[in-house]
């Protein structure tokens with residue numbers, strides 16, 4: 001008795017999990033809850049959402065509403081237990097629904113078409129008739145050829161009382177398109193889960209010239225900055241080899257790993273170095289055209305990969321991908337290296353790297369220059385005509401250089417990296433200012449996601465499945481040839497599970513071809 | 523001619539076409555119908571050349587290759603492209619089904635979309651691409667999304683017509699649905715029109731965004747009286763649409779379109795739009811985000827709303843498979859689906875703060 005009851009419960013559960021009704025409910029629930037998730041700002045400062053709720057529902061209700069929403073997980077909704085549960089239910093629905101229907105569909109797919117009894121020809125969605133000259137024997141050849149050329153069907157034949165029956169089908173496999181689509185959704189979900197469990201997301205602000213063997217996850221809790229620094233330095237020094245790093249730090253590897261996890265330090269198996277960060281601008285504007293980082297991957301002390309990355313063009317090594325994401329100043333002017341190319345009037349040239357305050361001599365002359373000032377973004381005030389720094393970024397780097405001949409100042413001026421016209425000195429020598437190095441860092445998004453290929457595979461599968469499901473159809477065709485005196489009656493019955501009108505039009509074309517064939521044969 | 527002149531011509535043409543199509547509906551004289559079609563075609567040709575001209579202008583300003591100069595990168599350009607697709611789709615249907623009546627429902631969408639550009643003060647200037655937008659995936663993503671949106675817009679008009687045609691009683695849920703939806707739609711547009719007027723009258727500085735003026739001239743007016751009157755006015759208007767909406771039934775009934783044809787066009791439009799939206803809107807968008815930022819899905823509002831739209835149309839497709847859901851109920855879903863589309867496209871930008879608003883690095 002108890003068993004019986006149990007069984008019906010399981011049956012009921014199975015039935016409701018197999019129903020499209022549930023699918024429709026889930027679509028609606030996912031849509032509605034997601035709407036809430038886009039109104040409430042996710043993972044935001046509580047302040048912001050309380051303010052938002054106050055705007056929507058009034059200030060007095062806001063704090064308690066916030067508490068209710070917060071305890072229900074709406075502040076990080078897409079990772080809350082109930083949202084994940086809905087997704088699981090969704091997957092179960094999809095799987096069970098498919099299991100339930102697949103056998104019937106497979107039968108439809110695999111079943112070969114068979115000749116039909118006469119009366120069944122009345123029930124088709126597409127029915128046609130015409131008369132052609134000649135006996136069935138002759139008509140059979142004509143019809144088969146015409147069908148092959150206009151529809152591409154290879155007809156099978158059976159002898160009947162007063163003639164033949166011809167039949168065939170195409171696109172029987174297209175019935176599986178819907179199932180391919182459904183399957184792809186599961187694949188994508190699996191890929192996402194793999195990514196969550198076996199990948200990581202982090203960032204790295206990499207100063208020009210520096211090598212790191214770690215990345216950092218967001219939101220780690222820094223309790224001991226000194227130890228954090230020591231660990232990062234040790235791991236970097238050992239190029240990501242944790243055994244060696246643990247030795248330097250005189251702790252065992254397990255402790256090191258645990259500490260790294262709590263600090264949000266993700267070891268890389270190699271070193272990554274930024275050789276240069278630069279921004280290209282659209283001509284004569286401050287609109288950035290490209291952010292570029294010249295990166296080097298270092299393994300066992302050797303550079304194994306060089307690449308200039310840009311937004312939309314990341315670098316991948318060993319499953320870890322580095323994305324250009326931000327940038328900024330990493331240090332003071334004391335780190336800066338100013339790069340010049342000197343070209344004297346008589347054609348001698350020389351490349352030069354200088355520190356702030358450094359001096360140089362133009363080759364073949366007595367003229368010396370000294371760096372006196374620097375601005376990352378030099379602009380000229382329109383009213384006063386005075387130069388000033390207009391941005392906190394390297395938008396328009398410029399150095400002020402004073403030139404001397406035999407100890408006395410000849411002239412001085414700003415040299416701008418983006419404006420070569422400023423490089424020419426009154427005496428015809430050229431001092432090209434090629435930029436500053438060592439002051440900026442490149443902000444990299446670091447990601448390892450072994451699931452992404454599963455997700456992409458799922459996407460391709462979905463595209464294929466949808467194409468098949470909507471743009472291809474399963475078409476069946478039966479033709480009876482019945483002998484009459486001197487002529488043959490051609491009776492056509494056909495069906496298509498999708499896009500019937502297109503099939504119908506093709507059959508009508510076929511008919512008119514056969515009809516004109518008749519008159520042609522006269 | 524430069525692109526903005528051509529765009530001006532096409533906008534004028536579409537608004538004229540809208541008036542002519544509606545006149546045609548009223549009088550049913552075939553010369554009027556032919557005029558409407560001709561004006562629409564003129565508008566379409568002008569718009570095609572306008573897009574081409576803007577492409578060339580963009581290439582000169584953008585200082586990059588042809589592909590990177592495709593003018594489909596911001597709100598303005600995508601709205602223009604949406605209208606282009608919509609008109610193309612409509613013309614195809616007009617020739618295929620040999621029926622013009624339906625122009626009176628599609629050209630207003632085109633006219634409204636173009637008017638919306640002015641209403642919201644969307645940036646029309648050509649801007650060089652910021653680095654994040656320099657991606658071929660983005661181009662495919664925007665193109666395909668808008669082709670899909672256009673098919674959804676078609677499904678919306680046929681779905682609405684179906685509802686108008688099929689509903690009998692004022693107490694019927696489907697009737698209430700379509701009258702209230704239409705009423706609210708018109709009220710919102712009118713309110714935005716007021717905002718625009720106020721914005722134009724009071725604010726001279728182009729730096730101030732109209733966004734912060736949304737509904738301040740009516741529903742959320744600082745003056746309590748204005749706000750109360752607005753709410754009451756809106757309610758009265760929606761009531762009137764509900765009370766007298768039945769009159770539209772005669773109009774739609776006079777089309778030589780059967781309700782089956784309307785239902786079929788609705789389904790077919792969605793059947794074409796859904797795969798395109800899945801591939802272009804969701805998948806290519808995810809690939810682009812993956813290339814640019816290293817996350818293929820980040821649940822930001824724009825992405826989430828695209829997903830909600832997708833669920834709405836999946837809902838539509840599956841609801842047709844349930845017994846008893848053919849007809850009115852599915853038409854309601856088709857109409858709601860397009861409401862989601864509009865919100866995904868405009869509401870998120872105007873009302874929700876998003877990371878996704880075109881461009882920019884973190």
Ligand code: HEM
Pocket residue numbers: 018019020023090093094097098101105178181182185466469833836839840843
């Ligand atoms: C977002 C997820 C889903 C997508 C994108 C999707 C997509 C599709 C598509 C494109 C069709 C073909 C519809 C048509 O021909 O008009 C379809 C049919 C169907 N779907 Fe889904 N589906 C999803 C989820 C589900 C779920 C959760 C179920 C669970 C019951 C389900 C059950 C079905 C069934 C039973 C059919 C009919 C199959 C047939 O005609 O043989 N789908 N689905």
